Amino acid sequence: MAMEDKKKVVILGAGFGGLRVARLIAKKLRRLGLINRYEIVLIDRNGYQTYTPLLYEVATTSKQTANACKLLSVATYPLSHLVSSLPVTLLTKEIKGIDLIEGDIHFADSTTLVFDHLIIALGSEINYFNIPGLAEHSIPLKTFHDAVRIRDTVWSLAMEGVKDINIVVGGAGPTGVEIAAEFKEWCGELEQEFKKCRLHVTLIEGNQTVLPGFDTRVIAHATKRLKKLNIEIFTGERIEEVSMRAATLKSGRRVPFDVCVWSGGVKVPSLLADMPLEKESRGRPLAQGIMECLPQSPDLKLRSRIFGLGDCICFNDPETGKPIPSVARAALTQAGIVAHNIVEDIKSAESSTYHPRHIIYDPHSHPYVIPIGGKYAIAQLGVIYFKGLSGWILKGLVELNYLFSIMPPHRALRIWLKGLWIFIQNDRLG
Numbered sequence: 155m156a157m158e159d160k161k162k163v164v165i166l167g168a169g170f171g172g173l174r175v176a177r178l179i180a181k182k183l184r185r186l187g188l189i190n191r192y193e194i195v196l197i198d199r200n201g202y203q204t205y206t207p208l209l210y211e212v213a214t215t216s217k218q219t220a221n222a223c224k225l226l227s228v229a230t231y232p233l234s235h236l237v238s239s240l241p242v243t244l245l246t247k248e249i250k251g252i253d254l255i256e257g258d259i260h261f262a263d264s265t266t267l268v269f270d271h272l273i274i275a276l277g278s279e280i281n282y283f284n285i286p287g288l289a290e291h292s293i294p295l296k297t298f299h300d301a302v303r304i305r306d307t308v309w310s311l312a313m314e315g316v317k318d319i320n321i322v323v324g325g326a327g328p329t330g331v332e333i334a335a336e337f338k339e340w341c342g343e344l345e346q347e348f349k350k351c352r353l354h355v356t357l358i359e360g361n362q363t364v365l366p367g368f369d370t371r372v373i374a375h376a377t378k379r380l381k382k383l384n385i386e387i388f389t390g391e392r393i394e395e396v397s398m399r400a401a402t403l404k405s406g407r408r409v410p411f412d413v414c415v416w417s418g419g420v421k422v423p424s425l426l427a428d429m430p431l432e433k434e435s436r437g438r439p440l441a442q443g444i445m446e447c448l449p450q451s452p453d454l455k456l457r458s459r460i461f462g463l464g465d466c467i468c469f470n471d472p473e474t475g476k477p478i479p480s481v482a483r484a485a486l487t488q489a490g491i492v493a494h495n496i497v498e499d500i501k502s503a504e505s506s507t508y509h510p511r512h513i514i515y516d517p518h519s520h521p522y523v524i525p526i527g528g529k530y531a532i533a534q535l536g537v538i539y540f541k542g543l544s545g546w547i548l549k550g551l552v553e554l555n556y557l558f559s560i561m562p563p564h565r566a567l568r569i570w571l572k573g574l575w576i577f578i579q580n581d582r583l584g
């Protein structure tokens with residue numbers, strides 16, 4: 155069958171969830187002998203996937219230790235390599251619009267693609283909450299380039315001879331806590347390189363504690379650790395305005411800075427804001443049991459069933475009624491559910507006697523690891539907590555496990571060891 159006659163299973167976004175779902179569907183359809191009738195198209199604006207859990211390390215690695223190319227090779231992985239052995243068509247394009255009724259995907263280069271099955275896995279965008287000056291005067295930590303920009307900015311200040319570099323980190327969720335703590339660890343190395351250069355880090359959080367929403371034991375350990383690292387913490391304080399050199403807080407306090415890192419929130423990609431889908435209060439499409447996003451009104455006829463997964467959708471935990479957290483592990487688990495369900499739909503379309511057996515996503519608490527400076531991390535696996543060096547070792551194993559799941563073992567091991575070699579020089583014990 156000619157490529158253009160094949161039915162298109164289109165996946166928007168090749169992050170954690172999108173890449174996994176593409177790989178799983180490709181393997182399943184190949185096993186079923188259906189790959190000559192279906193084309194799996196994976197679309198992303200970047201030709202690589204970013205391993206976000208390493209970004210805080212990238213942002214705090216001295217230039218002597220690793221140049222940007224070396225860092226790129228351990229924190230980003232070319233998509234063409236990751237799908238090379240699979241029947242997946244990769245499109246490196248910026249998506250500009252999605253017509254769920256006609257079934258058209260519109261790209262920045264003015265081309266379009268028609269889908270027969272659709273999975274939305276577009277992640278999230280930085281949310282600046284319309285705080286005046288914040289977008290202009292802060293650096294987010296979302297992409298590899300953000301991480302390199304943060305490190306280059308601090309490095310340049312040190313090279314210019316600034317002795318006391320003030321860094322403000324806005325938002326004390328996991329990303330804010332990780333980067334704030336790692337700045338302090340980096341400080342030791344910078345001091346050796348640039349005599350008497352010191353980093354002063356202030357962490358600002360609008361909620362009453364750091365790591366809002368986490369278990370109280372985790373919050374207590376993290377707070378103690380951050381204080382031990384001499385990080386100044388302001389909780390219950392919102393950033394109201396940011397100028398070129400200072401953040402003004404709700405209480406009126408002014409916190410001067412040389413570098414402001416914003417890790418205070420994300421929002422649904424603007425591309426999805428006008429989708430005629432059922433949404434939650436923060437504007438994310440709501441995904442139901444089988445990870446399907448339903449149309450805004452029951453009489454609205456969409457081109458096909460729409461599946462969504464990962465950070466760009468909201469899935470409410472049926473037990474608690476609360477949205478499940480936006481973490482990589484959730485996106486990966488949901489990808490498995492979506493792959494199964496979409497292949498069931500395909501099997502049923504191929505045979506009128508086949509009754510699809512969909513599975514329902516049953517969210518459970520996902521394990522997590524929060525590194526807090528050097529070889530120290532807090533991790534939770536089920537009911538077991540790890541903290542200190544054991545948490546840090548677990549973090550390394552989680553990274554290796556992820557790499558094994560997306561590339562051949564020899565390549566995964568090589569990249570992991572390279573990363574370990576670079577970042578171990580940053581991560582001091584204690």
Ligand SMILES: Cc1cc2nc3c(=O)[nH]c(=O)nc-3n(C[C@H](O)[C@H](O)[C@H](O)COP(=O)(O)OP(=O)(O)OC[C@H]3O[C@@H](n4cnc5c(N)ncnc54)[C@H](O)[C@@H]3O)c2cc1C
Nearest residue numbers: 167169170171198199206207249276277464465480481482
């Ligand atoms: C600094 C940082 C550290 C983190 N650390 C952890 C951690 O330790 N553990 C953890 O579980 N989670 C962590 N996370 C969260 C984790 O990265 C997300 O939960 C996860 O990436 C969500 O996966 P996803 O597939 O939904 O979206 P993403 O992985 O964000 O993928 C979305 C993809 O869509 C693409 N895309 C978006 N819009 C367009 C468009 N218009 N056109 C084309 N392509 C587009 C993007 O390029 C991207 O590749 C971290 C996040 C950050 C920012």
